[in-house]
Amino acid sequence: MVMTGAEIVIRCLQEEKVDYLFGYPGGAVLYIYDELFKQDKVRHVLVRHEQAAIHAADGYARSTEKVGVALVTSGPGATNAVTGIATAFCDSIPMVVISGQVPSAAIGQDAFQEVDTVGITRPCVKHNFLVRDVRDIAPTIKKAFYLAKTGRPGPVLVDIPKDITAQKCEFEYPQTVSIRSYNPVVKGHQGQIKKALQLLLEARRPMIYAGGGVVLGDAADKLTALTRKLGFPCTNTLMGLGGYPATDPQFVGMLGMHGNYEANMGMHYCDVLLAVGARFDDRVIGSPDHFASEPRKIIHIDIDPSSISKRVKVDVPIVGDVGEVLGELLALLEATSERPDQESLGSWWKQIDEWRRRDCLKFTQGEGLIKPQYVIQKLWEVTAGEAFVTSDVGQHQMWAAQYYKFDKPRRWVNSGGLGTMGFGLPAAMGVQLAHPGSPVACVTGEGSIQMNIQELSTCKQFRLPIKVILLNNGYLGMVRQWQELFHGNRYSESYMDALPDFPKLAAAYGHVGIRVDKPGDVEGALREAFKQKNDLVFLDFQVDATENVYPMVQGGKGLTDMILSAEDL
Amino acid sequence: MGKIQQASEPSTALDAHWLRGLLAIQNKTIMRHVISLLIENEAGALSRVSGLFSARGYNIESLTVAPTEDASLSRMTIVTSGSDDVVEQITKQLNKLVEVVKVVDLSESAHIERELMLVKVRATGKDREEMKRMADIFRGRIIDVTDTSYVIELTGNQAKLDSFVGAIDAGLILETVRSGICGVGRGDRVLKV
Numbered sequence: 001m002v003m004t005g006a007e008i009v010i011r012c013l014q015e016e017k018v019d020y021l022f023g024y025p026g027g028a029v030l031y032i033y034d035e036l037f038k039q040d041k042v043r044h045v046l047v048r049h050e051q052a053a054i055h056a057a058d059g060y061a062r063s064t065e066k067v068g069v070a071l072v073t074s075g076p077g078a079t080n081a082v083t084g085i086a087t088a089f090c091d092s093i094p095m096v097v098i099s100g101q102v103p104s105a106a107i108g109q110d111a112f113q114e115v116d117t118v119g120i121t122r123p124c125v126k127h128n129f130l131v132r133d134v135r136d137i138a139p140t141i142k143k144a145f146y147l148a149k150t151g152r153p154g155p156v157l158v159d160i161p162k163d164i165t166a167q168k169c170e171f172e173y174p175q176t177v178s179i180r181s182y183n184p185v186v187k188g189h190q191g192q193i194k195k196a197l198q199l200l201l202e203a204r205r206p207m208i209y210a211g212g213g214v215v216l217g218d219a220a221d222k223l224t225a226l227t228r229k230l231g232f233p234c235t236n237t238l239m240g241l242g243g244y245p246a247t248d249p250q251f252v253g254m255l256g257m258h259g260n261y262e263a264n265m266g267m268h269y270c271d272v273l274l275a276v277g278a279r280f281d282d283r284v285i286g287s288p289d290h291f292a293s294e295p296r297k298i299i300h301i302d303i304d305p306s307s308i309s310k311r312v313k314v315d316v317p318i319v320g321d322v323g324e325v326l327g328e329l330l331a332l333l334e335a336t337s338e339r340p341d342q343e344s345l346g347s348w349w350k351q352i353d354e355w356r357r358r359d360c361l362k363f364t365q366g367e368g369l370i371k372p373q374y375v376i377q378k379l380w381e382v383t384a385g386e387a388f389v390t391s392d393v394g395q396h397q398m399w400a401a402q403y404y405k406f407d408k409p410r411r412w413v414n415s416g417g418l419g420t421m422g423f424g425l426p427a428a429m430g431v432q433l434a435h436p437g438s439p440v441a442c443v444t445g446e447g448s449i450q451m452n453i454q455e456l457s458t459c460k461q462f463r464l465p466i467k468v469i470l471l472n473n474g475y476l477g478m479v480r481q482w483q484e485l486f487h488g489n490r491y492s493e494s495y496m497d498a499l500p501d502f503p504k505l506a507a508a509y510g511h512v513g514i515r516v517d518k519p520g521d522v523e524g525a526l527r528e529a530f531k532q533k534n535d536l537v538f539l540d541f542q543v544d545a546t547e548n549v550y551p552m553v554q555g556g557k558g559l560t561d562m563i564l565s566a567e568d569l
Numbered sequence: 570m571g572k573i574q575q576a577s578e579p580s581t582a583l584d585a586h587w588l589r590g591l592l593a594i595q596n597k598t599i600m601r602h603v604i605s606l607l608i609e610n611e612a613g614a615l616s617r618v619s620g621l622f623s624a625r626g627y628n629i630e631s632l633t634v635a636p637t638e639d640a641s642l643s644r645m646t647i648v649t650s651g652s653d654d655v656v657e658q659i660t661k662q663l664n665k666l667v668e669v670v671k672v673v674d675l676s677e678s679a680h681i682e683r684e685l686m687l688v689k690v691r692a693t694g695k696d697r698e699e700m701k702r703m704a705d706i707f708r709g710r711i712i713d714v715t716d717t718s719y720v721i722e723l724t725g726n727q728a729k730l731d732s733f734v735g736a737i738d739a740g741l742i743l744e745t746v747r748s749g750i751c752g753v754g755r756g757d758r759v760l761k762v
Contacts, residue, residue: 118613123624127667130612147667180762181609181670306661309654 005134005165006031009098012141014041015173018069020060020433021045022053026073027113028100031165045433045462048454050077052426054084054097055452059427060434061093062413063388065218067148068095068430074102075113078159079120083420085155086124090417091239092216094153096144097125103163104132117159126154134167139174146177151184152304153216184303188320188328196274196299196316197332203272204344205351206232209255211284212239212416213277213302219323220244220409223276226330231345233352235263237278238401239416246405247385252352253361256284257553258398262355264551264559268294269351275300277322280312281417282555288312290558301325360551360564361402369544370519372396372471375526376403379441379469382526387439388431390414392424392448395477398549400443422451425468429455432464439530441467446499447476456509459536467529468538470502473545481548485569506538517542601630601650603675603682603752604659605760609668610636610643617666618645627651627659631684631749642670642762646752670762679755685722685748686730687712691741692719700737707733718743726750 003011009032013021022045025033036044047053050072057068068088072081078099088095102111118130127147129140137160144156200206208230214223220243227234227250234244235255244251253260255267267273267285273296278284285291288311300307300314301322308317318325365374376399379387389404390413391397397414406412413431415423428442449470459466479494503513512535516525522541529537551562563569608614615634622629630648637644649659656674663672675682692700693716704711704721707729713720723733727750734745754760 119616122613122617122620179667182667304665306658306665310658 003171006035010035022056023071028074050080055426056430059430063431078117087420088155089124094148095155101161128157188318188325205271207270208234210276211237211278214243215409217322222326241412242406242409245407261360372543390428392444396471421448502540511536513538515540606672607670633749689743
């Protein structure tokens with residue numbers, strides 16, 4: 001059947017079973033929007049800023065197993081999208097972004113709304129394409145979806161000049177795709193897996209360290225089964241939360257810069273480390289030299305060979321899909337009667353329990369100011385740990401990660417790698433659309449929320465009953481914390497004067513806004529908010545502005561060099 | 570030799586420590602590497618490779634690229650330097666680029682390197698004969714002649730070209746153009762799809 005390029009774009013999205021397309025129209029994509037208008041299979045979500053379209057598609061992808069899809073126009077549409085694309089790239093989120101481009105003949109002429117989108121996005125996409133022929137649209141979109149979701153996932157951008165969307169050709173959606181230069185490994189090397197199992201069985205002080213790869217690879221069940229069968233302690237990275245049930249006794253909490261004492265100590269002093277879908281980044285292990293100072297054997301399972309031996313030398317690298325490899329390990333473990341030495345494992349657990357008794361996350365909620373940690377703890381209780389929680393970036397993000405116990409994967413949605421403020425609210429829109437009827441909370445700060453607050457308008461238009469949990473301390477809290485600890489209390493530009501009246505602002509957008517300033521009102525306000533099934537409720541919690549996130553490992557220091565509380569300073 | 574054998578079976582903590590130190594030094598020593606790769610002959614492919622090097626702070630000494638006998642593929646030779654760890658990452662990161670089909674580190678085994686250089690020199694008076702003589706000694710060819718200048722074409726490895734430039738009077742060089750290294754493995758070693 002002969003179709004226009006624009007029609008082909010929409011038909012391709014239908015073939016890929018895209019139910020939501022997040023976007024913003026403009027000159028270069030008018031033909032595509034015209035075709036969008038003529039059908040009702042792909043529903044378009046009109047955001048208020050292109051960055052939000054990408055974050056929404058991102059939140060949608062993170063909370064499901066699907067590819068997020070966004071559509072933006074040329075020039076500023078594409079440049080506004082870049083922060084969102086980089087956010088998805090840093091966290092390996094499967095996404096397809098379609099951008100309009102000026103007509104082919106105008107490319108390179110400094111045309112109105114022209115930028116080199118493929119050039120600008122090149123370092124922050126898994127791959128990108130500039131379509132130069134209408135006949136290439138269908139195969140390119142097919143490739144884009146395939147690249148986005150296979151191997152190490154990531155965003156793929158398809159730039160389509162306007163004239164191409166008006167031209168016609170025969171449409172046939174390719175059923176299969178093969179790219180000779182792209183063959184991601186799925187199955188792990190058998191010999192390496194056997195070696196890994198042997199190391200695990202010989203371990204005396206083992207630790208399992210699991211990252212975002214477990215969540216993205218849908219391998220949480222296998223990780224949990226393997227960890228329980230071995231009886232080993234397990235820690236998650238910020239991106240891996242929910243990859244292992246947080247309420248399980250074998251879980252030692254998140255590790256890293258703001259990780260639990262027992263997790264960081266265990267990570268440092270273990271003799272065999274099983275790293276799964278994680279990349280030993282600077283926020284996780286601190287100084288690589290300090291980390292290497294303690295001898296241990298490391299097994300590293302990752303789908304991306306370049307993640308292995310990048311910052312830390314490993315002994316048994318296994319390249320493959322984490323689910324596949326964990327499944328093989330589990331099968332081998334079940335086939336043997338050998339088990340790790342229980343006596344040494346017992347004394348290792350004794351050591352871990354001793355570390356646990358430091359109770360590094362303890363805080364006291366008095367009568368006076370609301371403690372931010374208390375709000376998150378109550379959020380967890382009120383939602384029975386079942387909510388989808390998105391967050392922005394800063395102190396509130398760390399408190400959400402520390403105090404909300406995620407038992408299931410894909411419930412925790414945050415910008416871990418890039419650390420993008422303004423991510424939380426638009427991401428929550430994507431999550432809520434993907435999971436209508438499920439509780440969705442956006443934990444945010446008064447700095448972050450203002451970076452994409454215009455999306456309250458989108459939330460109204462699409463009736464998204466998100467609960468915004470604003471931990472309002474009047475400061476860019478994480479900046480203030482660093483300035484307090486490392487810059488002699490000089491709070492350079494971290495205090496925001498003239499904050500808006502958030503409940504009134506929410507009301508102006510047509511939502512319910514409530515200010516909470518007494519500890520006794522926290523739980524009630526949360527309960528009331530989550531009862532509102534149809535309304536977005538914006539809860540403005542006035543929290544203790546002096547509170548810091550602990551434990552803390554100072555940037556570049558060793559993992560065991562933790563500040564546990566203000567008394568340690 | 571005896572010492573290395575001893576270290577390969579670390580019986581004491583000291584030996585293990587010594588071996589680790591030795592390995593660490595090896596991994597950190599900066600060496601020159603010649604990396605050869607096949608990449609889809611598509612618009613933007615070169616900028617993906619060069620962008621990767623600049624974004625990750627890898628060093629490029631030279632980069633040459635041209636289509637192969639199969640016009641859908643380009644062959645690229647990159648001369649870089651780095652420690653073993655860095656070069657391992659470079660290879661992995663190159664392999665990760667969707668359009669890169671194959672990557673080899675030629676310097677891991679026997680290989681041949683060649684570079685082409687064109688040198689335009691002033692050739693007047695007694696220098697005219699001297700320049701011709703030097704070109705002959707280095708098995709160069711004079712491919713352009715005017716009353717006052719020659720263009721000398723010279724092929725060889727980097728060291729040969731460097732020594733030619735060093736051997737002639739620097740004041741007579743008008744300009745030099747070098748192609749960067751092309752490399753190929755010796756014998757049966759073939760980089761092909």
